[in-house]
Amino acid sequence: xxxxxxxxxxxxxxxxxxxxxxxxxxxxxxxxxxxxxxxxxxxxxxxxxxxxxxxxxxxxxxxxxxxxxxxxxxxxxxxxxxxxxxxxxxxxxxxxxxxxxxxxxxxxxxxxxxxxxxxxxxxxxxxxxxxxxxxxxxxxxxxxxxxxxxxxxxxxxxxxxxxxxxxxxxxxxxxxxxxxxxxxxxxxxxxxxxxxxxxxxxxxxxxxxxxxxxxx
DNA sequence: ATCCCGAGGG
DNA sequence: CCCTCTGGAT
Numbered sequence: 001x002x003x004x005x006x007x008x009x010x011x012x013x014x015x016x017x018x019x020x021x022x023x024x025x026x027x028x029x030x031x032x033x034x035x036x037x038x039x040x041x042x043x044x045x046x047x048x049x050x051x052x053x054x055x056x057x058x059x060x061x062x063x064x065x066x067x068x069x070x071x072x073x074x075x076x077x078x079x080x081x082x083x084x085x086x087x088x089x090x091x092x093x094x095x096x097x098x099x100x101x102x103x104x105x106x107x108x109x110x111x112x113x114x115x116x117x118x119x120x121x122x123x124x125x126x127x128x129x130x131x132x133x134x135x136x137x138x139x140x141x142x143x144x145x146x147x148x149x150x151x152x153x154x155x156x157x158x159x160x161x162x163x164x165x166x167x168x169x170x171x172x173x174x175x176x177x178x179x180x181x182x183x184x185x186x187x188x189x190x191x192x193x194x195x196x197x198x199x200x201x202x203x204x205x206x207x208x209x210x211x212x213x214x215x216x
Numbered sequence: 217a218t219c220c221c222g223a224g225g226g
Numbered sequence: 227c228c229c230t231c232t233g234g235a236t
Binding site: 039047084140185 | 219220221222223224
Binding site: 044045046048049080081082083084085086087088 | 230231232233234235
C-alpha cells in the first residue's frame with residue numbers, strides 16, 4: 001500500500017471516529033507530570049476507573065517531589081481499584097524519583113528518555129509525548145495497531161519495531177499521534193481480534209485481509 | 217469465564 | 227518466546 005492510500009484510510013477512520021482522542025478523558029486538562037502518572041496507571045484498566053483516583057492522588061501528591069517521597073502503602077491504597085496496584089505504586093513513585101534525580105523535576109520530552117522510567121514502555125511514552133507536549137516522536141505499536149496494520153496492509157512485518165518503521169515511512173508526521181487512537185478505536189469497535197465485523201467496516205474495500213482471518 | 221487503550225522479567 | 231502482576235466490566 002502506498003502512502004496516499006494509507007492516508008486516505010486513516011482519513012476515513014478519522015471521519016468515523018472523530019473524537020477518539022477526547023474519549024481518553026483521563027488525559028484532559030492535566031500537566032505533563034499528571035498525564036505521565038495517569039498513563040502509567042491506565043494499563044489494563046478503564047479510564048472511568050482511573051478518573052476515580054485522580055483527585056485523591058494528585059491532591060496528596062501534586063508534583064514529582066511529593067510523589068517521590070510518598071509512602072508506598074498509602075499510594076497502593078489510593079490506586080487499588082486500578083489493579084496491579086503493587087507494581088504500579090512502585091512504578092509511579094520510582095518514576096517520580098527519577099524525574100527529581102535525573103530530569104530536574106520535569107517530564108522528559110523524548111521517547112528514548114521516557115522509556116527509561118519505571119513502568120513506562122513505548123506505548124505509554126508515545127501517549128505522553130503526544131498529549132503532554134504535542135510531539136510525535138514515533139508510533140506506539142500495541143496489539144491493536146499491530147493487528148490492524150497487518151490486516152489493512154500498512155505493514156507485512158510482525159515485529160512491532162518494524163511495523164513502527166513502516167508506519168512512520170507511510171504516514172506524514174502529523175498523523176503519527178493519531179494512528180494509535182484511530183486504530184485502537186476501530187480495533188475495539190469493528191476489527192476485533194477474533195471475530196472482526198467486516199460487514200460494517202468502513203474501510204473494507206481497501207483492506208488487504210478481506211476477512212480472510214475471520215475465526216468463524 | 218473472558219477481556220482489557222501494558223510493562224518487566226526470565 | 228513465555229509468564230506474572232490485579233481489578234473491573236460485561
